[in-house]
Amino acid sequence: MKGNYDKAFENVVRLRVMSILMVNEQFDFNSFKEILEVTDGNLASHLRYLENQGYVAVEKTFVGRKPQTNYSATASGKKAFQDHLDFLENLIKENKSH
């Protein structure tokens, strides 16, 4: 079977984070917090998980005097997510043909 079910995306917050990073070059911490409606701690731990997997890259900058943490998907993160998508799509196809 094509694709690969990735445990990293089993969690819905991480799945959503990665979906957003597939279509946005960069996304910052506060924007994630607003759109996902999760707490700081929860979001930070999931982002760290993805960072440790090598799926997202972190970049800290300053906007005026405020610190901003930007996230982007790495090449291996994009590939892992694409494999995960392929897996889901194949699963749906198989279910239909039975």
Next chain:
Amino acid sequence: MKNPEQELAEIKSMMERSTRFLSLSGLSGVLAGIYALIGGGIAWYWLYFPTSQWGDSSQILNSSTLLPRLLLLASSILLFAVGTAWLLSKRKSKQKAQVFWNGASKRFMQALFIPVLVGGLFTFALIHEAAFQLIPANLLIFYGLGLVAASNFTLGEIQKLGFFQLILGIMAAFFPDYGLWFWVSGFGILHVVYGALMYQKYDR
């Protein structure tokens, strides 16, 4: 694991919500169209009533005090339309519990307003050069370009609305005597039609 259909739907919705400004209110399109119809009626009354229904308005505009009045009228329509769109879209995003001012809405505004602002400046150049007959075509074309550019960051219908504005704009350029009628068709009738379609599809 959840079922895969659900998971894919989740992914798709996140991609859309993070890149597209989905709170654009259809009702505000209808209202913008109505403002334009009223404004077009007033302009027609000032320009042509009661002698003819259309014609070259350059002579009339050159030789009277109508120009400042028309500019004021056009600016008020624009102000009312943008204000209504802003307020109603803000209300819609609140109802849907979405963030109004985010990366997606910023990109939408930028894509729409760069062509529109340039078009506005170009209009002043046309007035300066007394090329009044090209103003309706110019407004429709730059607005259409803005809509097509912005359609990547909002509801898909906006792209078709943009193409129709562009077609009307080009026709208005070739038939400048009917400029006001093309302007009313584009900014009035098309807005009402598309606003109603979008209201039907997304707002309720």
